[in-house]
Amino acid sequence: MNSTRVYLDNAATTPLLPAVREAMEPYLNGSYGNASSPYAVAREARMALDGARTRVARLIGANPDEIAWTGSGTEADNWALLGIALAHFSERGHFIVSAVEHHALLESAQTLRELGFEVEFAPATAEGIVEPETIERLLRPDTRLVSLMSCNNEIGVRQPVAQVARLCRERGVTFHVDATQSAGKEALDVDFAVANGTDGGCDLMTISAHKIGGPKGAGALYIRRGTKMKPLLRGGAQERGRRAGTENVAAIAGFGEAARLALENLEPNIAHLKALQSRLDEGLKILSGVEIVAENVSRAPHITSFLVKGKRAESLALNLDLRGFAVGTGSACASGALEPSHVLAAMGYSRDEARSVLRISLGGHNTQSDVDDFVNELGHLLQK
Numbered sequence: 001m002n003s004t005r006v007y008l009d010n011a012a013t014t015p016l017l018p019a020v021r022e023a024m025e026p027y028l029n030g031s032y033g034n035a036s037s038p039y040a041v042a043r044e045a046r047m048a049l050d051g052a053r054t055r056v057a058r059l060i061g062a063n064p065d066e067i068a069w070t071g072s073g074t075e076a077d078n079w080a081l082l083g084i085a086l087a088h089f090s091e092r093g094h095f096i097v098s099a100v101e102h103h104a105l106l107e108s109a110q111t112l113r114e115l116g117f118e119v120e121f122a123p124a125t126a127e128g129i130v131e132p133e134t135i136e137r138l139l140r141p142d143t144r145l146v147s148l149m150s151c152n153n154e155i156g157v158r159q160p161v162a163q164v165a166r167l168c169r170e171r172g173v174t175f176h177v178d179a180t181q182s183a184g185k186e187a188l189d190v191d192f193a194v195a196n197g198t199d200g201g202c203d204l205m206t207i208s209a210h211k212i213g214g215p216k217g218a219g220a221l222y223i224r225r226g227t228k229m230k231p232l233l234r235g236g237a238q239e240r241g242r243r244a245g246t247e248n249v250a251a252i253a254g255f256g257e258a259a260r261l262a263l264e265n266l267e268p269n270i271a272h273l274k275a276l277q278s279r280l281d282e283g284l285k286i287l288s289g290v291e292i293v294a295e296n297v298s299r300a301p302h303i304t305s306f307l308v309k310g311k312r313a314e315s316l317a318l319n320l321d322l323r324g325f326a327v328g329t330g331s332a333c334a335s336g337a338l339e340p341s342h343v344l345a346a347m348g349y350s351r352d353e354a355r356s357v358l359r360i361s362l363g364g365h366n367t368q369s370d371v372d373d374f375v376n377e378l379g380h381l382l383q384k
Contacts, residue, residue, distance in 0.1 A: 005324030011361030052256025073208030156303025165200030214258030283375035
């Protein structure tokens with residue numbers, strides 16, 4: 001039975017929006033066709049895919065034919081690296097991946113090494129930023145791809161993707177941006193990475209439905225026209241031969257509706273999240289022993305991570321859960337063992353410090369009362 005009263009882990013996943021559920025329902029019932037078939041019920045599925053493709057493209061400023069469906073953001077991240085690697089397999093080459101990327105990219109980078117490619121992990125500053133100058137120093141004539149997320153999923157720090165895009169464009173290097181955490185919370189434009197007026201653009205971009213009120217099981221990879229890459233999944237000719245496998249029409253229809261709503265409500269949603277984050281940060285600062293991670297740099301409006309000195313994050317999270325609050329921690333569960341966050345380690349935090357970090361990630365459904373109740377409950381726990 002769900003006893004969660006206040007959900008504050010929206011960077012992990014978001015609640016399915018009612019309008020998204022409604023958009024999915026026809027394709028779970030009567031409109032069951034395979035989009036690759038030629039008859040009427042299949043054409044309904046094809047129309048759903050095309051409509052969703054247009055809506056997702058609008059969210060990131062792309063052309064619809066540059067959107068390829070995947071089963072998740074993880075698949076899109078894997079495809080971005082491995083698809084470029086397969087296109088350059090005979091001559092191999094050099095890849096740059098930031099040290100604070102999602103595990104979907106870090107694990108794919110390790111696979112590239114096993115395949116004979118050279119991979120360098122770009123270090124971050126103590127504030128979690130991978131500086132353009134760092135990327136510039138690592139770039140080589142045989143660099144095939146640079147991968148840098150737009151904002152970090154654990155600490156919310158914005159990365160200088162537009163500046164890195166310019167560096168890559170000048171050198172003819174493919175640039176991938178994992179925008180999973182930015183979609184719906186920041187204005188995205190593939191021609192400027194995260195739109196801020198800086199000349200440049202990314203060639204590949206990852207987004208995921210369930211981070212914006214859509215269903216799990218649907219993601220997308222933006223592939224700029226002319227980008228040289230190979231399919232990851234082989235078989236049928238779906239997605240113009242780029243990604244084999246029968247499409248999950250219901251989930252993709254939901255993704256399209258979630259993207260439409262995210263774009264339509266972008267400005268008020270950003271303002272709402274900023275107000276909640278500011279209220280949260282101010283409340284945390286009052287609590288003894290609490291230190292906000294990357295407090296003094298630009299962060300996405302929905303993520304605040306903080307260290308609680310002398311406390312274990314997993315213990316706090318469990319106690320908060322018993323009181324109806326769902327929060328994230330600075331540890332990742334791997335093979336049944338809690339390991340300190342690689343992001344915090346890259347920033348110079350010790351293992352003990354990293355094990356003391358909680359993450360709050362806000363959503364459009366959260367209220368000021370949610371934030372106030374959480375801060376008050378955390379304060380009571382810290383006094384025990």
